[in-house]
Amino acid sequence: MRSVAVKVAQWIDRLGSIWVEGQITQINLRPGTRTAFLVLRDTSADMSLSVTCDPGLIRSSPIPLHEGSRVVVFGKLSFYTGRGTLSLRALEIRPVGVGELLARIERLKALLAAEGLFDTRLKRPVPFLPSTVGLITGRASAAERDVCTVAENRWPAVRFKIHNTAVQGPTAVAQIVRAIADLDADPDVDVVVLARGGGSVEDLLPFSDEALCRAIVAATTPIVSAIGHEPDSPLCDLVADVRAATPTDAAKRLVPDAAAESAGVRELRERSAAALRGWVQRETHALNQLRSRPVLADPLRELGHRHDEVARLRASAQRCVEQFVRTEAIATRHLREKLTAVGPAATMARGYAVVQRVNGTERQVVRSIEDAPTGSQLRVRVADGALDAAVLGAKALGRSKRPATDKTDDTDAGRN
Structure with a gap:
């Protein structure tokens, strides 16, 4: 038994490295361990293979690996003699199918984000009521029918310029880019809608193409992206000016609802009329209050009050002046009497x-x-x-002589 196991191990060890494709059905990644264990299953046959690898291979995968992911594993087979089991030591793990597509889209998304193509400042505003809408969609598609029907029901006067292109497959990107350029050059087109119904990741892959994303950014006309359904999120949704969840949502974002707008206008008119009536009533009430005030009800009343006050002040001033004149007259008379009493006369x-x-x-x-x-x-x-x-003669009286002066003032008094 041991010899057989050893010889089998030696024979398997001489085999070279191989690529194995399968679906992960089990992942055993324990913290602190140096080895991760996986189980690969063949999707077309009931067969599985044990795989061991470094935990870093799983953690550094471009897309998260989980049970159900399809991968391609590069490694070398080994036979464990103790348990008699065959396993594959993985040296490289690559996602395939949808996983590989998603990883490629994520790398392109990171590149475009680094260039700033997702910046909201680059978004162009969509006109409130576009006269002509450019529509890029598949021929006779449900997306075309939804956009046109909903938009015309909401605003019957809306017009469309429709470019039917392939929306999946290898020729889709070139046709869509050419349609965007034609509608962007048309001066009558106010907004462009890129619409498609739902589908798988492979079907929606053209709408995550780098050339299409750059064409959307380079356009001068606002572009609305309405690709798939709400869970779908191709890269054109991120670079477009407006992202609509569905084609029907795009139609609602493009044109207003005529009935709702008419109702809004009526409501605004009613509110404006009510506000105007309220303002007139408030101003009328204010005017009535002003008119009812005494100063405006009888404007001459204050003048009469002031006239009486002026008359009182004039009488008071006149009395004060007369009193002052009488007082000064008495003082003048007293001074005159004093002057008369001591005067020469x-x-x-x-x-x-x-x-x-x-x-x-x-x-x-x-x-x-x-x-x-x-x-x-x-x-x-x-x-x-x-x-x-x-002078007939002079006789001295015996008193002391007074000194003579040369003054000739007639007012000086002397005894004769």
Whole structure:
């Protein structure tokens, strides 16, 4: 038994490396272990093969590997004599079929994202009511029928320019790119719709082509992508200006609903009329309040109040002025009486006189007998007039002499 097992192991070890395609039915990847275990099953026959590999091969796969994934494994067969089992030591694992397509699409998606083609700032706005819609779809397809029917039901005046192209297969990309260029060059087309019904990953592969994605970005006309159904997400959905879940959704996004818009207009008109009526009522109420105020109800009332106040102020001012005048008149009279009492006229009225010596045109008040020698001409001023006299003689009274002055002021008083 042992010899047979050893010889079988030696014979298998001499075999070279091989490629094996199959479907993963079991994955055993435990944390901390250096070996991962897989089971490959032949989809066309009830046969399976054990596979061992480094855990890094599974973790570094371009697409996640799980049970049910189809892969191609490159490795070398080995026979374990202890258990008598045959296994394949995998050196490389590649996804095939849908997995390979998805991996290729993911690599292209990363490239386009790095170039910024998915940036929302590059998205062009779709016009609110396009006059002409360019439609790229398959001939007599359900997508064409859905877009046209829904759009015409929503807005009967909408017009279409339809380009029927292949939507799957090797010629689809070239025809779709040419149709986009033709519609983009047409000045009557306001928006372009790229529509297709649902399908498998292989059927939708043309809509993830790099050339088509770059043509959509280069177009100046807004492009709406309506490919497949909601779960489908080809790359053209990411580079298009608007992504619609279905062709029917694209038609709803393109044109407004005429009935809904009419209802909206009616509602806005009613709201505007109500708002205008409310504004008029508020302003009318405000005007009535202003008119009911006393100052506007009887504008002359304040003038009458002010007239009475002005009259009172004038009477008060007049009384103040009259009182001031009376007070000043009394003060003036008192001052005049004081001046009269101490003035020369009052002094002369009491028997005094002013004696002046006349020397030609000059007059000098006589203050001493020495100022008027014998023979001098005198002018004697009394209370009721003046007398002309002459000095006949002089007699001293024995009192001290007063110094003479040269003043000729008629107001100086002296005793005769």
